[in-house]
Amino acid sequence: MNQEILLERDGDAIHLVYRHFRDPLAANMLGHRLGLHEVPPPGTGAKANGPEEGEEAKGLVEGNGHRTEATNGHHVPGLHCGEYYQLPLATGDSELHALVPMSELGEVGEALQAWQLPVIDGADLLADAPPVSRVAAPAVADEPEKPGRSIGTVVRTTLVVLSLLAVAGAGVFLGWRLFTREGITMGQCMARAMAPPAPGAGAAIQRWALARDVNIPLRGVLFLGESKLVLADGSFVAIEGAGDLRGLLPLAQAEKVEPMIQTAAWPSSPAGEFPSLPIDRIQCGKAIFSRGGILRPLTMLRPAVHRPDRSPERQPESFWLVNDLRYDDSRRLARLAGQRLSVSGRVTIEGHDRVLRLENGTGILLQPLPAGSRVEPFLAELVNDDTPVQVDLEFERTLPWRNAKQPDASRQETRIAGVGRVFSVSAESLVLADAD
Numbered sequence: 316m317n318q319e320i321l322l323e324r325d326g327d328a329i330h331l332v333y334r335h336f337r338d339p340l341a342a343n344m345l346g347h348r349l350g351l352h353e354v355p356p357p358g359t360g361a362k363a364n365g366p367e368e369g370e371e372a373k374g375l376v377e378g379n380g381h382r383t384e385a386t387n388g389h390h391v392p393g394l395h396c397g398e399y400y401q402l403p404l405a406t407g408d409s410e411l412h413a414l415v416p417m418s419e420l421g422e423v424g425e426a427l428q429a430w431q432l433p434v435i436d437g438a439d440l441l442a443d444a445p446p447v448s449r450v451a452a453p454a455v456a457d458e459p460e461k462p463g464r465s466i467g468t469v470v471r472t473t474l475v476v477l478s479l480l481a482v483a484g485a486g487v488f489l490g491w492r493l494f495t496r497e498g499i500t501m502g503q504c505m506a507r508a509m510a511p512p513a514p515g516a517g518a519a520i521q522r523w524a525l526a527r528d529v530n531i532p533l534r535g536v537l538f539l540g541e542s543k544l545v546l547a548d549g550s551f552v553a554i555e556g557a558g559d560l561r562g563l564l565p566l567a568q569a570e571k572v573e574p575m576i577q578t579a580a581w582p583s584s585p586a587g588e589f590p591s592l593p594i595d596r597i598q599c600g601k602a603i604f605s606r607g608g609i610l611r612p613l614t615m616l617r618p619a620v621h622r623p624d625r626s627p628e629r630q631p632e633s634f635w636l637v638n639d640l641r642y643d644d645s646r647r648l649a650r651l652a653g654q655r656l657s658v659s660g661r662v663t664i665e666g667h668d669r670v671l672r673l674e675n676g677t678g679i680l681l682q683p684l685p686a687g688s689r690v691e692p693f694l695a696e697l698v699n700d701d702t703p704v705q706v707d708l709e710f711e712r713t714l715p716w717r718n719a720k721q722p723d724a725s726r727q728e729t730r731i732a733g734v735g736r737v738f739s740v741s742a743e744s745l746v747l748a749d750a751d
Contacts, residue, residue, distance in 0.1 A: 317335060317433070318333070318334065318335045318336050318432055318433075319333075319334050319335060319432065319433050319434075319435045320332065320333055320334075320427055320432045320433065320434045320435065321334070321434070321435060321436040321437055322423075322434060322436065322437025322438070322440050322441070323436070323437050323440075324437075324440065325389050325390060325391060325414065326389055327396065327416070327417055328389060328396045328414045328415060328416055328417060329414070329415045329416075329417060329420060329423065329437075329440060330389075330391050330412070330413070330414060331399075331411075331412070331413040331414075331415055331423065332410060332411070332412055332413075333345060333410065333411035333413075333432070334408075334410050334411075335408050336408060336409055336411070337407065337408050337409065337687070338615075339401055339409065339549075339615055339617060340505065340506070340614075340615045342399075342401050342409065342411040343502070343506060343615065344506050345411065345426065345430065346399045346411070346413065347503075347506055348422075348426045349413070349415060349419060349422060349423060349426060350397070350419070350422075351397055351398060351399045351413055351415070352397060352398050352399075353398070353399055353400065353401070354393065354394070354398050354399070354400050355393075355400060355620065356393065356400045356401065356402045357392040357393030357400075358393075389414055391412060391414055394412065394413070394414045395414065396414045396415075396416055397414065397415075397416060398413070398414060399411055399412060399413035399414070400412055401617075403687055403689075407685075407686040407687040408687070409687075420440065420441065420443075420444035421444045423441070423444070424441040424444050427441075497528070497529045497530070498529070498530045498532070499529045499530070499531060500531065500532070500534070500546075500548060500550075501531050501533075501546055501548065501550040501552060502546070502548035502549065502550045502615070504529060504531060505550055505612055505615065528577070528578070528579050528595075529577075529578060529579065530575050530576070530577055531575065531576040531577075531578065532573050532574070532575050532576075533546065533563070533573055533574040533575070533576065534546070534547070534573050535547030535548070536744075537618060537743065537744045537745040538742045538743050538744070538745035539560055539561055539563065539564060539743065540560065540561070540697070540700055540702035540742070541559050541560060541561060541700055541701050541702055542554060542555055542559075542560060542700065543560070543613070543696060543697070543700065543702075544560060545616060545618070545693075545745050547618075549615045549616045549617055549618060550612070550615060550616075551612075551613040551614050551615065551616050551692065551693065551696070552610060552611065552612050552613055553610075553611040553612075553613055553696070554576075554594070554597075554608055554609070554610055554611075555608060555609045555611060556607060556608045556609050557594065557597055557604070557605035557607065557608030558604070558605055562604065563597070563599070563604055566599045566602055566604055567599045569599075569602075570599040570600040570601075570602050571600075572599055572600040573599070574597060574598070574599050574604065575597070575598055575599070576594060576597050576610065577594070577595040577596050577597075577598070578592050578593065578594045578595055578610055579592055579593075591609050591610065591611045592609070592610045592611075593607070593608075593609060593610075594607060594608040594609065594610050595607075613692070613696055614692045616689065616692060616693060616745075616747060617689050617747075618745055618746060618747060619689075619739070619746040619747060619748040620746075621746070622741060622746050623657070623707045623738070623739045623741070623746075623748065625657045625707070629654070633655070634655045634656060634657035634707040634708075634738075635654060635655060635656050635657065636657050637656050637657065637658050638658075638659070638674075639673075639675055639677075640656075640658060640673055640675075640677045640679070640732055641675075641677060641732070642676075642677045642678070642726055642730045642731065642732045648713050648732060648733070649713050651710045651713070651733075652710060652711065652712050652713060652733070653709070653710070653711070654709070654710050655707070655708070655709055655710075655738075656707075656708060656709075656710050656735070657705060657706070657707045657708075658671065658673055658679065658705075658706055658708070659673065659674070659703050659704070659705050659706075660672050660673040660674065660679075660703060660704070660706065661700075661701070661702070661703055661704075662681075662694055662697050662698050662699075662700070662704065663678075663698065663699055664698050664699065665678075665729075668680055668681075669681045669683075669694070669698065670731060671706055671735070676730055677730060677731075677732050678729065678730055678731035678732065679706075679708070679710070679731065679732060679733060679734070679735045680714070680731050680733070680734045680735070681694075681706075681708070681734075681735055681736075681737055682711070682734060682735065682736045682737070684737060684749070685749075688749050689747050689748065689749055690737060690739065690740050690747045690748070690749055693740060693745075693747055694737070694740060702742065703742075704740050704741065704742045705740070705741040705742065706735075706737055706739075706740050707737070707738045707739045707740070707741075708735035708736055708737045708738060709735060709736045709738065710733055710734075710735050711733070711734045711735060711736055712733055712734050713726070713732060713733040714726045714729070714731055714732065714733050714734070737749075738750060
């Protein structure tokens with residue numbers, strides 16, 4: 316289904332609806348272009364303005380809380396003017412709802428034209444939008460004519476001075492670009508690469524502008540695995556050939572500074588397929604963690620705000636923490652069918668199946684996740700990674716100890732206790748859930 320835009324007047328703002336998109340990065344790009352702040356959709360109970368007073372970030376791990384407030388006079392639930400949220404739909408795609416100030420209507424028109432998004436309702440609002448104001452360059456004042464000097468001499472002198480200033484300015488600018496790096500977050504770097512290419516000759520200028528080397532701080536790390544990490548803005552990347560990334564945490568704590576990646580910016584990629592980038596170095600202050608490596612972007616995740624309710628005792632509305640799920644020939648295992656369990660293990664691929672292997676070797680066969688799942692991109696990339704995760708699931712059924720029709724599928728042979736349906740996954744400070 317084609318993507319589309321709907322606009323409607325809402326008091327002193329415009330209610331913008333962006334429909335039929337699947338990649339949340341596309342919505343984030345539009346939100347960043349319009350200078351909007353993302354908040355969770357209504358009904359999630361999430362916090363909109365970060366952690367409460369007294370909550371502190373520790374080390375590399377920082378929270379990403381939000382608070383949903385009142386409608387502030389607008390009829391769009393959960394939104395203030397200048398905010399947006401993404402609403403996943405049962406069809407697998409999503410909708411973006413935003414409240415844009417009337418003063419930014421011209422910027423909305425330019426953004427929709429650049430993204431080539433059709434406006435199927437409310438296009439008349441854009442027709443009345445004032446043009447986007449641009450700061451004009453100051454005019455050069457004419458030098459007053461002096462006795463004994465012709466106008467031609469004055470003009471030639473002025474042109475020579477301006478030419479020298481232009482050459483000197485260009486030299487300073489090129490030197491600044493060559494010998495300095497731009498500080499940019501991982502999410503901003505990925506959003507730039509997703510921006511549509513400029514038309515005509517502007518494409519070359521755009522590529523040159525984005526080709527500058529960058530410093531990417533690893534700020535607000537929610538998850539740090541052997542070769543993968545997730546930042547608070549949702550950017551999920553792999554860093555290969557730089558060693559075990561888990562060594563960054565003690566180094567950053569010893570140096571009391573966040574790690575920094577030095578590399579190039581991703582070039583514009585309208586297809587959304589980012590190339591892998593060679594890393595110059597990863598360092599914490601003056602301490603160098605790695606020289607070299609490859610930075611490979613994976614996707615943008617949507618971390619949940621709250622951890623699932625887990626309990627060491629069996630309770631109806633909680634996930635029961637189970638540390639030792641046995642796979643032996645015991646009928647007691649069948650009593651767990653239909654129970655909500657929380658188990659820790661490593662994700663593997665065995666044959667065509669995805670299996671969670673617990674510490675004692677017991678396996679749980681994980682049911683395929685639906686399209687649009689927020690958990691799926693993380694689980695898929697964590698296969699065969701030496702990183703344990705906490706998985707909250709419904710233990711749907713046990714597998715037979717001996718399967719007469721398929722002996723190879725017997726629990727005795729596979730050590731797989733049963734089948735589970737995943738609800739959420741946690742790893743360090745990262746929480747991903749398909750149901751808020």
